[in-house]
Amino acid sequence: MVDAWNHYLAHENVGRGVVLIGHSQGAGVLTQLIANEVDGKPVQDKLVSAFLIGTNLPVEKGGKTGTFKSIPLCEAADQTGCAVAYVSFRADAPPPANSRFGVAPPQAQNMEAACVNPAALAGGKAGLHAYLASSGNLLGSSEEPQPWVKGGSTVGTPFVSVPGLLSGECVRKDGFHYLAVTVNADPADPRTDTIAGDVVQNGVIAKDWGLHLIDVNLAMGDISRLVESQGAAWLASRKD
Template sequence: MRLTIALALWASLLAPASAQGPANGRAMPPRGDIFPVNYSIPENWICRPGVDDGTCSTNLDAIAVDAKGERTPAPFVAAADPKIDCFYVYPTTSNDPTLYSDLKPDAAERRAVHGQAARLREKCRLFVPVYHSFTMTALRWSMAHPGDDKAIDFDVPYADIVAAWRSYLAHDNKGRGVVLIGHSQGAILLKRLIAEKIDGKPVQKLLVAAYLAGNRDLSAKSFKAIPPCAAADQTGCLIAWSSYRDGQPGERFFGGTNAGEPPLCVNPAALAGGSGLAKPYLSKPALSAPSDPPYVEPLGQMSAQCVTDDKGAVLRIHIEPNGKFAGLLAYALNQLALPGGWGLHALDISLVQGNIVDLLGAQSAAWVKAHP
């Protein structure tokens, strides 16, 4: 009984705000106050050099736990002089009661940035613009009213991301390599930004890599001049995936075909293909000692592999069976599998975050060597 309670507490703690299920509502939520955003104003960035209220610098330390249960401190150390930049766009997570969020990030938005992006500071300068994001309120309403497209207008948030990108290029880039990374809504917006403003254009030379997690409609032909990554030292390439437990039955919302093109899955744990050990960073269990750091890094306890079947291509997460915590991890992931075929969408980045950091190190070195 005590173990069951512990497992449930861990599962509930790991679930971010975006993992909450959709709710019905009769009237379309109001749009909110939408206006052009001036990204030369520091307050319109959650994080950037010289701007951080703690969202991107609050404790990121972890305890690394191997398959035998042995614990090793894994303190976070930000790079003192990173050679590249990371431009991150956060997912649908705002709890504002409007279709589009205001420019005052709530706790859910800050949790997403802290959990998904702050660790990137180990390899890059981090830029995170605030934007009028499509909210959880809007997502719940749109899922309760399928077929009604009036609530889904990505032109609003996209205009902000374009403005933030242009401001970054004009005032901050100065010829540095840059990684684009986004999840869910963030990946949707960055896909469009890449296609319209970067792909095949002179600015493409700055692209170290793009990481687009949890985007429904990416294929190997989404971009004309940006190929999928196939090696850790390859730059100017794309890594994309959507996560599901291996053997998870039922329909899938992500990883399907798009206009007849096969979906794209590039495994951050094994770019060349096949299976690779995943390096997750997960929130610590609720029953952990108060002195424990906020994150747990399970070592050698999960693997990931891109799998193609008649429904498309997804990143399958496998729990290694011989680990001491295999049952706990399997239970937690099962609890976090979202309804409606969304799978492990909420954990797309968390499950391979250590792999992403490792790749950023290799890609950064390769890009700087090629652009002295």
Template sequence: MIQDFYRKAIRPLLGGLALGLLAGCAPRLAAAPDYRSPQAWLCRPDQSSLCQTDLDATRIAPDGTRTRETFQADPQAPVDCFYVYPTASWDFAPNADLRPGGEADVTRQQAARFSSVCRVYAPLYRQNTIPALLGLEKNGGELAYQDVRAAWQTYLRDSNNGRPFVLIGHSQGSYHLIRLLAQDIEPDAALRSRLVSALLLGAPVSVPRGQDVGGSFQNVPLCRAADQTGCAVSYSAFAAGVPLPEPGDSPAFGRVPAAAPGQPEQHAACVNPAALTGGQATLHPYFTTKRTFPLLTAVQHRPAPWTSGAAIDTPFVTLPDFVTGECTERGGVSFLEVRVIPHPGSPRTTELGGTVNVAGRDLRAWGLHLIDIDLTQGDLIGLVRTQTAAWLAQPRP
């Protein structure tokens, strides 16, 4: 599907000649980042960064009433958040350079507001690029992972100082963190004991059917209580009523590969941070008011016109009593089903945006991928706050 998407939608936009010129001018692979340097980080608590300032939100009630929510970072937060951003680079190369563009925008969108509850560390890394994802370049995933691992090791050595930590990732970032957690953190009992939670959104974490651990992770279960620590949250969001991915679709959000013969059947985990034990709950979203992924009109997050009236002058908007979410499984897809709550006569939008759209058609395999974190950001931040308090209350040897 990705290659078809490129062939039918993107090649006509760029044109063969332009594409050839762009590919011929592909940037040379940057040297490995030196994660001892502040320049190798988008967010770090010892430097003024996009994760600490100008993060206010406009709260729009169902009747259209607006209230400004002033954001306050907590530089003394007792827990760290290590965040890895999703695919955001348009560099025509297998791996991105280290000059942030979309990487900074999506970090601000997804991770910056967590600085109210934790000290955010967000490394730059030579990620697998969008052209590589579309089949225009070779896959650069292994190099990207080695950068993430090097950033983690530098953080542990130089900055952690035995503090508790939260892992936060989305899409490509979650894939790297799933691997890091399984290979480097899980086997180390002392390090694992400092894990407050792992928020691994927009990438499938596998679990045996009916269980909370035993697939992707052997010692880190899914979170089922707000005061539970050392656990994971994972989901992919789809709007209610839309066609779901079918076997063979790419990407495979909400699906995991079939189990090997003789092994327990696996499925993709779905944990709703607003209802950890299951059921439907009202979500607490924070949406960015800035367009993301703007380079091609064929691939874009379409920001909703949140309400009629004056323009919104804050970088975020939150809409209380706007959407519900419920973990659902249908047709082999395990997902967070999102529904807009009807408010007849309300001036607020009923549109979610957040889809990958090609020539006016939403690609079913992606669902609401571009706003996976936005939809529950208030719930995720609240969960980190509660889990941190629970971790700090636990007796230590």
């Protein structure tokens, strides 16, 4: 990973800004790369932003830094050189005591797992611009989505957008810090009132995983808009 990063910087970057995005184990590897090769070093100037999703990024409780000393959590759409990190759970199914996500590792004393809502960087609840897999085989789960529209035609595209159906908010509960996702069900609306995305093993939902399979999908539209805004801000800063 380090060799690939250094090769990219030496031969492919040609002065451009960099957005680093990873999920789950990939986010864990990126966290190590950023901590060892970017944080506090001259190359940090190239960092537009980092998205470390589906991993427990330790930060000081209530703070903006921790694992990274000079790369804070993002708080504004035009902020650059910052990080977005979160794990997701259904609002009505918070992390159980044995959850593997939403908590900093024991060795990270006085720290918590970071949570930044891409749809509301300053905090609070906001609608999520999700792009969800239209069929279960894209989820890597045995769980099949319910029909997207009651009595409607089958969705033929790989992904589907559901405006207004989902909202998210970073919450702290029972020692966990996570993106709580609410499904805004409306029986009068012909659209589905639920979403797939849980890890299902032998017909049983593994609650300690939360919505890990769709962490990125839940806010993909918000992430895309945020990267666009941050990229524009990074370029503008080079013109000063």
